[in-house]
Amino acid sequence: MIILKAMSIDLNNISDSSLQYISSYLQRFMPFTIEDVKGLIQYCEIRKFDKRIEIVKEGEIDNYLNMVLKGLVRKFVKVKGKETILQLATEGHVIHSEISYLTRTPSQVILETLEPTTMVSINHKKMEEALASFPKGERLGRLIMSGMFVKKDERRYWLLSKSTRQRFIDYLDRNPHMLQRVPQKYLASYLNITSETFSRFKHLIRETTSNEIVNFPDK
Amino acid sequence: METDKRFIQFLNKFVSISLEEYNQFLAPYTQLRKFGKRETVLKEGEIENHINFILSGLVRKFYKKEKEEINTQISFEDHIIHSQESFHSRKPSEYTIETIEPTVMLSMTYDDLERVYAGSHKMEHLGRVIITAAMVIKDNWQMQIVKHTPRERFIKFINKNPELLQRVPQKYLATFLNIKPETFSRFKHLLREPSRY
Numbered sequence: 001m002i003i004l005k006a007m008s009i010d011l012n013n014i015s016d017s018s019l020q021y022i023s024s025y026l027q028r029f030m031p032f033t034i035e036d037v038k039g040l041i042q043y044c045e046i047r048k049f050d051k052r053i054e055i056v057k058e059g060e061i062d063n064y065l066n067m068v069l070k071g072l073v074r075k076f077v078k079v080k081g082k083e084t085i086l087q088l089a090t091e092g093h094v095i096h097s098e099i100s101y102l103t104r105t106p107s108q109v110i111l112e113t114l115e116p117t118t119m120v121s122i123n124h125k126k127m128e129e130a131l132a133s134f135p136k137g138e139r140l141g142r143l144i145m146s147g148m149f150v151k152k153d154e155r156r157y158w159l160l161s162k163s164t165r166q167r168f169i170d171y172l173d174r175n176p177h178m179l180q181r182v183p184q185k186y187l188a189s190y191l192n193i194t195s196e197t198f199s200r201f202k203h204l205i206r207e208t209t210s211n212e213i214v215n216f217p218d219k
Numbered sequence: 220m221e222t223d224k225r226f227i228q229f230l231n232k233f234v235s236i237s238l239e240e241y242n243q244f245l246a247p248y249t250q251l252r253k254f255g256k257r258e259t260v261l262k263e264g265e266i267e268n269h270i271n272f273i274l275s276g277l278v279r280k281f282y283k284k285e286k287e288e289i290n291t292q293i294s295f296e297d298h299i300i301h302s303q304e305s306f307h308s309r310k311p312s313e314y315t316i317e318t319i320e321p322t323v324m325l326s327m328t329y330d331d332l333e334r335v336y337a338g339s340h341k342m343e344h345l346g347r348v349i350i351t352a353a354m355v356i357k358d359n360w361q362m363q364i365v366k367h368t369p370r371e372r373f374i375k376f377i378n379k380n381p382e383l384l385q386r387v388p389q390k391y392l393a394t395f396l397n398i399k400p401e402t403f404s405r406f407k408h409l410l411r412e413p414s415r416y
Contacts, residue, residue: 142347146307153304
């Protein structure tokens with residue numbers, strides 16, 4: 001069953017936590033008053049999807065830049081029948097098919113929800129309008145772009161320079177909840193580790209847990 | 220000046236900029252930098268302070284994995300090269316930038332670029348468009364690494380940049396394309412037999 005609801009945003013209806021995600025994301029780039037945030041939100045839409053829905057299909061032009069408010073979305077590419085996961089986005093993360101969105105060309109990647117997902121989205125056209133009309137829009141756009149650039153580069157460097165074992169430990173240290181939320185084969189693909197190695201590494205997590213119990217008997 | 224014209228031509232691919240606008244907003248902040256062959260432009264651990272437009276020469280960017288140098292960019296005339304991540308984040312660079320041939324570049328510092336942005340809305344717009352384009356190129360490149368076999372990468376790249384086979388040491392090209400040096404040598408027969416592709 002497909003559930004897709006897109007609606008313009010009623011500010012009275014948007015939850016505080018959603019406003020908080022959007023606001024704290026924007027604050028990373030420059031100071032924003034709550035009025036600024038509310039002004040920008042007028043250009044956005046709320047979109048809701050059931051789980052296992054392809055939001056962007058291969059070959060489609062991606063018209064939306066999305067921030068996940070609730071749920072989980074994966075971005076992957078299919079090569080000769082094999083899926084490679086490029087991104088796993090949870091609450092507060094931004095996800096879209098970058099090349100397609102920015103260059104208006106068919107997407108090479110697929111975006112799919114893994115859980116029922118609510119996102120705040122901005123259409124490509126509306127984004128241009130918002131950046132043109134918002135006083136510091138051009139600057140905001142530039143800073144968001146450089147920020148994404150840095151993130152992408154950091155991930156690339158991390159994938160290239162860290163060992164599989166280190167990648168596994170680093171990632172699950174920072175995102176322990178993902179082991180419950182995401183099928184293992186997806187996590188393995190995202191970390192560029194084979195499924196077998198991934199299973200083998202799982203004892204590393206159990207060891208950490210038992211150490212904690214030893215160190216913090218009160219917990 | 221001829222060098223300015225080349226740079227203006229490059230910028231015009233993104234946003235149309237007149238000579239007057241260039242002279243007013245950009246020219247005062249550019250500087251010409253010259254490097255010999257195999258000279259370090261930026262060392263790993265330093266903060267990248269420049270964005271560079273190559274007027275002549277050949278430059279590579281690499282990081283070290285154990286003892287090995289992995290090349291992530293090889294750039295020549297009319298290309299931009301710098302350690303973007305360090306430049307934007309003001310953190311030490313993971314990458315080293317080194318010339319392969321004697322090189323002349325038109326450079327601008329981070330602080331001066333901020334002055335350019337502050338001085339004109341149009342320049343800020345130009346900045347966003349260029350950064351966006353750079354991100355698309357990077358993303359496309361990563362996609363190629365994921366989607367194509369070493370053989371496909373080799374053929375595509377050498378077809379597009381045939382002169383680099385003469386200008387760049389093979390071991391650099393091999394790590395850049397993420398192909399083993401032995402495989403790279405083996406692929407060279409593909410070039411002598413054009414009918415195969």
